[in-house]
Amino acid sequence: AQSVAQPEDQVNVAEGNPLTVKCTYSVSGNPYLFWYVQYPNRGLQFLLKYITGDNLVKGSYGFEAEFNKSQTSFHLKKPSALVSDSALYFCAVRASYSGNTPLVFGKGTRLSVIA
């Protein structure tokens, strides 16, 4: 079975400070890992993904994420937060061997960036 945990329901950070949104996963074998962002009253937008290769993945809007196999984590980071980054963030996983199975999503973390 595949699962994702986002241990924080809410993350608050001051504008200009670095931000981290945490994600841990559980799959058998190698994972494909994704981050999505949802702005109010909108659908989910793809931010970045890890498939293979370099553990540090760069994505849209200055976000990046680090894959850590030993800790089974894929935390989302940004060096300097903007008020416009305030949104709901979802981590998702799929095992690389799993064929046709869809992504499994975490429950989401609400990021609030305070000016």
Add this chain to the structure above:
Amino acid sequence: NAGVTQTPKFRVLKTGQSMTLLCAQDMNHEYMYWYRQDPGMGLRLIHYSVGEGTTAKGEVPDGYNVSRLKKQNFLLGLESAAPSQTSVYFCASSRTTAGGDEQFFGPGTRLTVL
């Protein structure tokens, strides 16, 4: 290129009424999905399709039916709506699932069942 579109955007139903939500994608994707989003529950998969004419159950399929008669469309039906089906429904599509292809999401349909 409109991506993934959903119709309608909002709907209010009375208990027991039926309705169909339409999802359309213009990216020639093989895979399509229906999710529901509820506060504190994240996204839960209702049904999905791996190609035209195929459907499969997800995590929460009860009370819903789906059809994929055309590759570009994926319909979600509620035969007898219940208040527990009040939610925001999202459709998504992907080219494949192999190779780590991402899913593209529509804007959502907000459904209220009274």
